[in-house]
Amino acid sequence: MRLDRRDGKPGYLKHGPRCWGLLQRSLSQPACARLRDFLDAHVPEEMRRNPPPG
Structure with missing residues:
Protein backbone atom coordinates (compact mmCIF):
# COMPACT_ATOMS: atom_id res chain seq x y z
CA MET A 1 0.00 0.00 0.00
CA ARG A 2 2.82 2.42 0.83
CA LEU A 3 4.40 1.91 -2.58
CA ASP A 4 1.09 2.74 -4.22
CA ARG A 5 0.00 5.72 -2.16
CA ARG A 6 3.28 7.36 -1.19
CA ASP A 7 5.53 6.38 -4.09
CA GLY A 8 2.95 6.32 -6.89
CA LYS A 9 3.63 2.70 -7.89
CA PRO A 10 0.19 1.04 -8.12
CA GLY A 11 1.60 -1.94 -10.03
CA TYR A 12 2.73 -3.51 -6.77
CA LEU A 13 -0.89 -3.91 -5.62
CA LYS A 14 -1.43 -6.71 -8.14
CA HIS A 15 0.85 -8.92 -6.00
CA GLY A 16 -1.19 -8.42 -2.83
CA PRO A 17 -3.86 -11.10 -3.31
CA ARG A 18 -1.25 -13.75 -4.12
CA CYS A 19 0.89 -12.77 -1.12
CA TRP A 20 -2.09 -12.79 1.23
CA GLY A 21 -3.07 -16.23 -0.09
CA PRO A 52 -9.66 -0.43 -1.22
CA PRO A 53 -8.45 2.01 -3.86
CA GLY A 54 -8.19 5.49 -2.58
Missing part, protein backbone atom coordinates in the same frame (compact mmCIF):
# COMPACT_ATOMS: atom_id res chain seq x y z
CA LEU A 22 0.44 -17.58 0.43
CA LEU A 23 0.49 -16.19 3.96
CA GLN A 24 -2.90 -17.72 4.75
CA ARG A 25 -1.75 -21.10 3.47
CA SER A 26 1.48 -20.88 5.47
CA LEU A 27 -0.41 -20.03 8.66
CA SER A 28 -1.96 -23.50 8.58
CA GLN A 29 1.46 -25.00 9.29
CA PRO A 30 2.26 -25.88 12.92
CA ALA A 31 5.54 -23.94 12.76
CA CYS A 32 3.57 -20.73 12.16
CA ALA A 33 1.28 -21.12 15.18
CA ARG A 34 2.76 -18.15 17.06
CA LEU A 35 2.47 -15.87 14.04
CA ARG A 36 -1.10 -17.09 13.41
CA ASP A 37 -2.01 -16.39 17.05
CA PHE A 38 -0.49 -12.91 16.82
CA LEU A 39 -2.36 -12.08 13.62
CA ASP A 40 -5.61 -13.46 15.01
CA ALA A 41 -5.22 -11.23 18.07
CA HIS A 42 -4.13 -8.04 16.27
CA VAL A 43 -5.19 -8.12 12.61
CA PRO A 44 -8.87 -8.80 11.88
CA GLU A 45 -9.66 -11.10 8.93
CA GLU A 46 -11.27 -8.25 6.99
CA MET A 47 -7.95 -6.35 7.05
CA ARG A 48 -5.94 -9.25 5.62
CA ARG A 49 -6.28 -8.16 2.01
CA ASN A 50 -5.42 -5.25 -0.23
CA PRO A 51 -6.92 -1.95 0.90
Whole structure:
Protein backbone atom coordinates (compact mmCIF):
# COMPACT_ATOMS: atom_id res chain seq x y z
CA MET A 1 0.00 0.00 0.00
CA ARG A 2 2.82 2.42 0.83
CA LEU A 3 4.40 1.91 -2.58
CA ASP A 4 1.09 2.74 -4.22
CA ARG A 5 0.00 5.72 -2.16
CA ARG A 6 3.28 7.36 -1.19
CA ASP A 7 5.53 6.38 -4.09
CA GLY A 8 2.95 6.32 -6.89
CA LYS A 9 3.63 2.70 -7.89
CA PRO A 10 0.19 1.04 -8.12
CA GLY A 11 1.60 -1.94 -10.03
CA TYR A 12 2.73 -3.51 -6.77
CA LEU A 13 -0.89 -3.91 -5.62
CA LYS A 14 -1.43 -6.71 -8.14
CA HIS A 15 0.85 -8.92 -6.00
CA GLY A 16 -1.19 -8.42 -2.83
CA PRO A 17 -3.86 -11.10 -3.31
CA ARG A 18 -1.25 -13.75 -4.12
CA CYS A 19 0.89 -12.77 -1.12
CA TRP A 20 -2.09 -12.79 1.23
CA GLY A 21 -3.07 -16.23 -0.09
CA LEU A 22 0.44 -17.58 0.43
CA LEU A 23 0.49 -16.19 3.96
CA GLN A 24 -2.90 -17.72 4.75
CA ARG A 25 -1.75 -21.10 3.47
CA SER A 26 1.48 -20.88 5.47
CA LEU A 27 -0.41 -20.03 8.66
CA SER A 28 -1.96 -23.50 8.58
CA GLN A 29 1.46 -25.00 9.29
CA PRO A 30 2.26 -25.88 12.92
CA ALA A 31 5.54 -23.94 12.76
CA CYS A 32 3.57 -20.73 12.16
CA ALA A 33 1.28 -21.12 15.18
CA ARG A 34 2.76 -18.15 17.06
CA LEU A 35 2.47 -15.87 14.04
CA ARG A 36 -1.10 -17.09 13.41
CA ASP A 37 -2.01 -16.39 17.05
CA PHE A 38 -0.49 -12.91 16.82
CA LEU A 39 -2.36 -12.08 13.62
CA ASP A 40 -5.61 -13.46 15.01
CA ALA A 41 -5.22 -11.23 18.07
CA HIS A 42 -4.13 -8.04 16.27
CA VAL A 43 -5.19 -8.12 12.61
CA PRO A 44 -8.87 -8.80 11.88
CA GLU A 45 -9.66 -11.10 8.93
CA GLU A 46 -11.27 -8.25 6.99
CA MET A 47 -7.95 -6.35 7.05
CA ARG A 48 -5.94 -9.25 5.62
CA ARG A 49 -6.28 -8.16 2.01
CA ASN A 50 -5.42 -5.25 -0.23
CA PRO A 51 -6.92 -1.95 0.90
CA PRO A 52 -9.66 -0.43 -1.22
CA PRO A 53 -8.45 2.01 -3.86
CA GLY A 54 -8.19 5.49 -2.58
